[in-house]
Amino acid sequence: MKQKLKLCLQLFLTFIKIGAVTFGGGYAMIPIIENEISVKKGWIKDDELLEVVAISETTPGPIAICAATFIGYKIAGVLGAFCATFGVVLPSFIIIFVISLFLRRFEDLEIIKYAFFGIRAGVLALLIKAVISMFKKAPKNIIAYIIMAASFAAVAFFSANVIIVILSAAVIGIAATLIARKAGKEL
C-alpha cells in the first residue's frame, strides 16, 4: 500500500511536469510523455505508447487527459489514473485562472488591441492547418467525404447543432461500415 502511494505521488509529480512544459497540448505531449514515462521511468514500453495514442483517439475528450488517465491506470489503478490526470491539469488550470483575472484589464490597452488584431489573422492560419492535419488523419473513402461535406454545410449554412451533427456522423459511419461488411466490401 505504501509503495502504491509512493508510485501515485511520482505519477502526480511527473504529470505536473508534463502538463507544465507542453505547449499546444494533445500530440505535442506524446514525445514528452515518451521521454518522461517510458525512457526515464520505464513505466511503459514503446509499443504501449502507440496504444496510448490510439486509445486517446478512439475515446472522447482531450488527448492529454485520455493519455494521463490511461497511463496512470495501467501503472497504479484508479488512484494512479486520478493522480496522473490531476497532475496534468493542474499547471494549466493555475496559469489560465491567473490570466483570466488580469486579461480583461489589459484588453483595452492600445498595444493589446493592435496585437490581437494581428493575432486573429494568424490564428485563422492555425485553424486552416488544423483542418489539413485532421483531413490527413481521416479515412479516405466516399462515405467519409460525404460526411465531411455534409457536416460543414450543416453547421456553416444551416446553423445545425454540433452535438446532433457529431451523433449523426457516428450513426452514418456505423451504418455504412455494417452495410459494407454485409456486402463483403471494404469501405
Next chain:
Amino acid sequence: MSILLTLFLEFFKMGALTFGGGYAMIPFIEETVLKHGWMTTGELVDFIAISESTPGAFAVNISTYVGSEVGGLLGALCATVGLVLPPFIIIILIAKVYDRFKKNIIVQGAMLGLKSTVVGLIAATVLSVGMEVFFSQGIKTEVFQSANFYVSLGIFAISLFLLLYKKLSPIPVIFLSAAVGIALGYAGVIKV
C-alpha cells in the same frame, strides 16, 4: 439552473462528445460560448492564441478560462472537472478491454463517422473565424478600401506559408502576427 451546474454540464457534454482533442473541440466550444453569451467569436480566437502560448491542453485551458470568467474560481473548477470527467471514466472502463473494443465493428464504424465529421466541423469554424477576421463590419465594399482588410490578409497569408511550408510552430507565428499588428497599429496604418 445555477450557473455552476450549467458550466459543469456544458463542459461535460464537450468532454463526452469531442474526439481528437484540441482543435476538434473548437466548433463545439464556439457553439456553446455563443449560445450562452460567454464569449464572442473574436474573443474565442484571441483565447486560442493565449492557449497556444501557455502550457497545457487547449480544451482544459478554455474550460478553465470560460469557467473563471463566468463563475470565478468555483466556475473554473466546475467547468474543468466537467470536461475531464467523461474521458476519465470512459478510459478506466475500457482500459482492460481495449483490444476487443478497438476491433469492434461498431467502434470502427463510429470512428469513420467521427474522424470525418471533425474535418467538416473545423472547416465551418474556419469560415466563421474568417468572417470575423475579414468582415467583422459586414460584407460591404468599404471593407475592401480599408487598410485593415489587406493587413489581415497579409498576416494570414504569411502565417499560413510559415506554418505549412516552413513548418514553424504556432507560438512564433502568434508572436510574429502580434508584432506586425503592434507595428502597423502605432504606424497608424490599421484602426481598431
